[in-house]
Amino acid sequence: DSGVTQTPKHLITATGQRVTLRCSPRSGDLSVYWYQQSLDQGLQFLIQYYNGEERAKGNILERFSAQQFPDLHSELNLSSLELGDSALYFCASSSAGRGPYEQYFGPGTRLTVT
Amino acid sequence: GIQVEQSPPDLILQEGANSTLRCNFSDSVNNLQWFHQNPWGQLINLFYIPSGTKQNGRLSATTVATERYSLLYISSSQTTDSGVYFCAGISTNAGKSTFGDGTTLTVKP
Numbered sequence: 269d270s271g272v273t274q275t276p277k278h279l280i281t282a283t284g285q286r287v288t289l290r291c292s293p294r295s296g297d298l299s300v301y302w303y304q305q306s307l308d309q310g311l312q313f314l315i316q317y318y319n320g321e322e323r324a325k326g327n328i329l330e331r332f333s334a335q336q337f338p339d340l341h342s343e344l345n346l347s348s349l350e351l352g353d354s355a356l357y358f359c360a361s362s363s364a365g366r367g368p369y370e371q372y373f374g375p376g377t378r379l380t381v382t
Numbered sequence: 383g384i385q386v387e388q389s390p391p392d393l394i395l396q397e398g399a400n401s402t403l404r405c406n407f408s409d410s411v412n413n414l415q416w417f418h419q420n421p422w423g424q425l426i427n428l429f430y431i432p433s434g435t436k437q438n439g440r441l442s443a444t445t446v447a448t449e450r451y452s453l454l455y456i457s458s459s460q461t462t463d464s465g466v467y468f469c470a471g472i473s474t475n476a477g478k479s480t481f482g483d484g485t486t487l488t489v490k491p
Contacts, residue, residue, distance in 0.1 A: 270427070301479060311468065311481035324477040326383075356423055370415060370430035371470075371479070376423055 271295065272361050272374035280380045286347040289377045293340055293361030299323070300342040301362070301371060302334055306355040317342055318364075349381045384409040384473045388482035395489050400457045403467055403485045407450040411471030414445055416454050419466040419484070428454070428467075459489045 271294035281287055293300050302314040313326035317336035328334075331349075336342040346353060356378050360371040385408035395401055405416075416428040429436050429443040431452065436443055440459075445452040452469055466484040473480065 303479075303481075310483050311470075313479040313481070316477075316479075324479075326478050358425065369413065370427065371413075372427060373417070373425040376425075378423075 270372040270374065272359060272372050274357075274359050274374035274377050276377060277375065278378050278380075280382065281349060282382055283349055283351060285349050285381075286345065287349065287379065289344040289346070289357055289359075289379075291342045291344070291359030291361075291374060293342070293359075294372055297361035297363050297372075298340065299362045299364060299369075300336055300340070301360040302328075302342070302344050303358040303360065304355045305358060305376075306352075311358075314344070346379070351381050354379055354381045383478050384411065384471065384480050386469060386471060386480050386482035388467075388469060388485050390485060391483065392486045393488070395459050395487070397459060397461060397489055397491050399459050399489075400455070401459060401487070403454040403456070403469075403487075405452045405454075405469035405482055407452075407471055409473055410447065410450065411473055413472035413479075414447075414452055415470050416443055416452070417468045417470065418463075419468060421465060425468070456487075459487075461489045461491055463487060464489045 273292045298319045301316045314328040316324040334344045356376045360373045362369040387406045418426045431445045433447040442455045470481040
Protein backbone atom coordinates (compact mmCIF):
# COMPACT_ATOMS: atom_id res chain seq x y z
CA ASP A 269 0.00 0.00 0.00
CA SER A 270 1.57 3.27 -1.19
CA GLY A 271 -0.51 5.48 1.09
CA VAL A 272 -2.10 7.28 -1.87
CA THR A 273 -5.84 6.76 -2.13
CA GLN A 274 -8.06 7.22 -5.14
CA THR A 275 -11.82 7.08 -5.49
CA PRO A 276 -13.77 5.67 -7.12
CA LYS A 277 -11.99 2.49 -8.24
CA HIS A 278 -14.26 2.06 -11.23
CA LEU A 279 -16.48 4.47 -13.09
CA ILE A 280 -18.76 3.77 -16.03
CA THR A 281 -20.43 6.69 -17.74
CA ALA A 282 -21.78 7.80 -21.08
CA THR A 283 -20.32 10.05 -23.74
CA GLY A 284 -20.90 13.72 -23.11
CA GLN A 285 -21.00 13.34 -19.35
CA ARG A 286 -18.75 14.85 -16.69
CA VAL A 287 -16.98 12.99 -13.89
CA THR A 288 -14.74 13.84 -10.97
CA LEU A 289 -11.90 11.65 -9.78
CA ARG A 290 -10.50 12.15 -6.31
CA CYS A 291 -7.04 11.61 -4.88
CA SER A 292 -5.62 11.88 -1.38
CA PRO A 293 -1.83 12.03 -1.22
CA ARG A 294 0.40 10.30 1.29
CA SER A 295 0.53 11.98 4.64
CA GLY A 296 2.99 14.87 4.47
CA ASP A 297 3.27 14.95 0.66
CA LEU A 298 2.62 18.34 -0.89
CA SER A 299 2.73 17.38 -4.57
CA VAL A 300 0.06 15.55 -6.52
CA TYR A 301 0.45 14.29 -10.08
CA TRP A 302 -2.23 12.98 -12.44
CA TYR A 303 -1.57 10.45 -15.19
CA GLN A 304 -3.67 8.76 -17.84
CA GLN A 305 -2.90 5.23 -18.99
CA SER A 306 -4.62 4.12 -22.16
CA LEU A 307 -3.85 1.14 -24.35
CA ASP A 308 -2.72 3.19 -27.34
CA GLN A 309 -0.84 5.98 -25.58
CA GLY A 310 0.77 4.41 -22.56
CA LEU A 311 1.25 6.39 -19.36
CA GLN A 312 0.83 10.10 -20.02
CA PHE A 313 1.55 12.84 -17.53
CA LEU A 314 -1.38 15.24 -17.25
CA ILE A 315 -0.67 17.78 -14.55
CA GLN A 316 1.11 18.40 -11.25
CA TYR A 317 0.06 20.49 -8.27
CA TYR A 318 2.25 21.56 -5.40
CA ASN A 319 0.64 22.87 -2.23
CA GLY A 320 -2.42 24.08 -4.09
CA GLU A 321 -0.68 25.60 -7.09
CA GLU A 322 -0.23 24.22 -10.58
CA ARG A 323 3.45 23.33 -11.00
CA ALA A 324 3.78 21.47 -14.30
CA LYS A 325 1.45 20.71 -17.18
CA GLY A 326 1.61 17.80 -19.55
CA ASN A 327 -0.73 16.50 -22.21
CA ILE A 328 -3.93 17.52 -20.50
CA LEU A 329 -6.92 18.23 -22.73
CA GLU A 330 -8.87 21.46 -22.37
CA ARG A 331 -11.92 19.37 -21.41
CA PHE A 332 -9.99 18.20 -18.34
CA SER A 333 -9.19 20.29 -15.30
CA ALA A 334 -7.72 19.67 -11.90
CA GLN A 335 -7.26 21.38 -8.59
CA GLN A 336 -5.63 20.77 -5.26
CA PHE A 337 -7.47 21.82 -2.15
CA PRO A 338 -6.12 23.29 1.12
CA ASP A 339 -6.22 19.85 2.74
CA LEU A 340 -3.98 18.73 -0.18
CA HIS A 341 -6.42 16.30 -1.74
CA SER A 342 -6.85 16.74 -5.46
CA GLU A 343 -9.65 16.29 -7.95
CA LEU A 344 -9.47 15.68 -11.68
CA ASN A 345 -12.54 16.78 -13.59
CA LEU A 346 -13.24 15.26 -16.99
CA SER A 347 -16.02 16.80 -19.05
CA SER A 348 -17.70 16.22 -22.41
CA LEU A 349 -16.43 12.68 -22.20
CA GLU A 350 -15.55 10.79 -25.37
CA LEU A 351 -15.01 7.08 -25.95
CA GLY A 352 -11.29 7.75 -26.22
CA ASP A 353 -11.18 9.02 -22.65
CA SER A 354 -11.66 5.48 -21.40
CA ALA A 355 -8.48 4.75 -19.49
CA LEU A 356 -6.89 4.10 -16.14
CA TYR A 357 -6.28 7.37 -14.32
CA PHE A 358 -3.54 7.41 -11.73
CA CYS A 359 -2.70 9.89 -9.06
CA ALA A 360 0.75 10.03 -7.52
CA SER A 361 2.23 12.08 -4.72
CA SER A 362 5.68 13.15 -3.62
CA SER A 363 7.12 15.23 -0.88
CA ALA A 364 8.37 18.14 -2.97
CA GLY A 365 7.43 20.44 -5.81
CA ARG A 366 9.95 19.81 -8.48
CA GLY A 367 12.19 16.77 -8.43
CA PRO A 368 14.21 15.00 -7.45
CA TYR A 369 11.74 13.22 -5.26
CA GLU A 370 10.18 9.80 -5.45
CA GLN A 371 6.60 9.53 -6.65
CA TYR A 372 4.18 7.05 -5.09
CA PHE A 373 1.17 5.92 -7.08
CA GLY A 374 -2.38 5.25 -6.02
CA PRO A 375 -4.34 2.22 -7.21
CA GLY A 376 -5.97 4.15 -10.04
CA THR A 377 -9.51 4.83 -11.23
CA ARG A 378 -10.65 2.83 -14.22
CA LEU A 379 -12.94 4.99 -16.35
CA THR A 380 -15.12 3.42 -19.01
CA VAL A 381 -17.01 5.72 -21.34
CA THR A 382 -19.81 4.02 -23.28
CA GLY B 383 9.65 17.11 -23.78
CA ILE B 384 12.13 14.34 -23.26
CA GLN B 385 11.88 10.98 -24.99
CA VAL B 386 12.20 7.77 -23.00
CA GLU B 387 13.06 4.59 -24.84
CA GLN B 388 12.80 1.21 -23.17
CA SER B 389 14.18 -2.05 -24.46
CA PRO B 390 13.35 -4.74 -25.12
CA PRO B 391 9.61 -4.17 -25.55
CA ASP B 392 8.85 -7.80 -24.73
CA LEU B 393 10.78 -10.46 -22.88
CA ILE B 394 9.92 -14.08 -22.22
CA LEU B 395 11.99 -16.02 -19.70
CA GLN B 396 12.03 -19.35 -18.00
CA GLU B 397 11.83 -19.26 -14.23
CA GLY B 398 15.28 -18.88 -12.76
CA ALA B 399 16.75 -16.91 -15.65
CA ASN B 400 18.34 -13.47 -15.38
CA SER B 401 17.47 -10.40 -17.44
CA THR B 402 18.51 -6.81 -18.07
CA LEU B 403 16.07 -4.07 -19.01
CA ARG B 404 17.29 -0.78 -20.39
CA CYS B 405 15.98 2.78 -20.37
CA ASN B 406 17.47 5.59 -22.48
CA PHE B 407 16.65 9.26 -22.05
CA SER B 408 16.94 11.93 -24.75
CA ASP B 409 17.82 14.64 -22.23
CA SER B 410 19.04 14.88 -18.68
CA VAL B 411 16.61 13.91 -15.95
CA ASN B 412 16.82 14.60 -12.27
CA ASN B 413 14.25 12.10 -11.05
CA LEU B 414 14.48 8.57 -12.38
CA GLN B 415 12.33 5.72 -11.15
CA TRP B 416 11.60 2.12 -12.08
CA PHE B 417 8.12 0.67 -11.57
CA HIS B 418 6.50 -2.71 -11.91
CA GLN B 419 2.89 -2.78 -13.04
CA ASN B 420 1.36 -6.04 -11.92
CA PRO B 421 -1.47 -7.84 -13.73
CA TRP B 422 -4.00 -5.99 -11.55
CA GLY B 423 -2.75 -2.65 -12.84
CA GLN B 424 -1.00 -1.54 -9.69
CA LEU B 425 2.18 0.52 -10.14
CA ILE B 426 4.74 -0.58 -7.60
CA ASN B 427 7.87 1.41 -6.88
CA LEU B 428 11.02 -0.57 -7.48
CA PHE B 429 13.80 2.00 -7.39
CA TYR B 430 14.29 5.71 -7.14
CA ILE B 431 17.70 6.02 -8.77
CA PRO B 432 18.75 9.31 -10.38
CA SER B 433 22.35 8.02 -10.34
CA GLY B 434 24.45 5.18 -9.04
CA THR B 435 23.52 1.62 -8.19
CA LYS B 436 20.98 0.16 -5.81
CA GLN B 437 19.98 -3.36 -4.92
CA ASN B 438 16.85 -4.82 -3.40
CA GLY B 439 16.85 -8.58 -3.13
CA ARG B 440 16.90 -10.12 -6.60
CA LEU B 441 16.54 -6.75 -8.27
CA SER B 442 19.16 -4.12 -8.81
CA ALA B 443 19.38 -0.95 -10.86
CA THR B 444 22.13 1.24 -12.22
CA THR B 445 21.79 4.73 -13.64
CA VAL B 446 24.58 6.47 -15.55
CA ALA B 447 23.21 10.00 -15.59
CA THR B 448 26.01 11.44 -17.72
CA GLU B 449 25.17 8.95 -20.47
CA ARG B 450 21.41 9.20 -19.95
CA TYR B 451 20.55 5.58 -19.38
CA SER B 452 19.45 3.25 -16.65
CA LEU B 453 19.46 -0.52 -16.34
CA LEU B 454 17.25 -2.82 -14.29
CA TYR B 455 18.59 -6.27 -13.49
CA ILE B 456 16.33 -9.13 -12.47
CA SER B 457 18.07 -12.25 -11.25
CA SER B 458 16.62 -15.71 -10.66
CA SER B 459 13.30 -14.59 -12.10
CA GLN B 460 10.03 -15.92 -10.67
CA THR B 461 6.56 -16.12 -12.21
CA THR B 462 5.47 -13.31 -9.90
CA ASP B 463 7.94 -11.03 -11.66
CA SER B 464 5.69 -11.06 -14.71
CA GLY B 465 4.14 -7.76 -15.68
CA VAL B 466 5.20 -4.51 -17.26
CA TYR B 467 8.30 -2.65 -16.14
CA PHE B 468 8.36 1.09 -16.64
CA CYS B 469 11.05 3.66 -16.20
CA ALA B 470 10.13 7.30 -15.76
CA GLY B 471 11.97 10.55 -15.40
CA ILE B 472 11.35 14.20 -14.76
CA SER B 473 13.18 16.52 -17.14
CA THR B 474 15.70 18.78 -15.47
CA ASN B 475 14.48 21.67 -17.61
CA ALA B 476 10.74 21.27 -17.96
CA GLY B 477 9.75 19.52 -14.74
CA LYS B 478 7.39 17.16 -16.60
CA SER B 479 7.23 13.44 -15.91
CA THR B 480 7.75 11.12 -18.84
CA PHE B 481 7.27 7.36 -18.86
CA GLY B 482 8.74 4.90 -21.29
CA ASP B 483 6.47 2.48 -23.16
CA GLY B 484 7.48 -0.33 -20.82
CA THR B 485 8.96 -3.79 -21.10
CA THR B 486 6.45 -6.61 -20.84
CA LEU B 487 8.05 -9.49 -18.97
CA THR B 488 6.58 -12.98 -18.98
CA VAL B 489 8.21 -15.55 -16.72
CA LYS B 490 7.20 -19.12 -17.48
CA PRO B 491 7.32 -21.90 -14.87
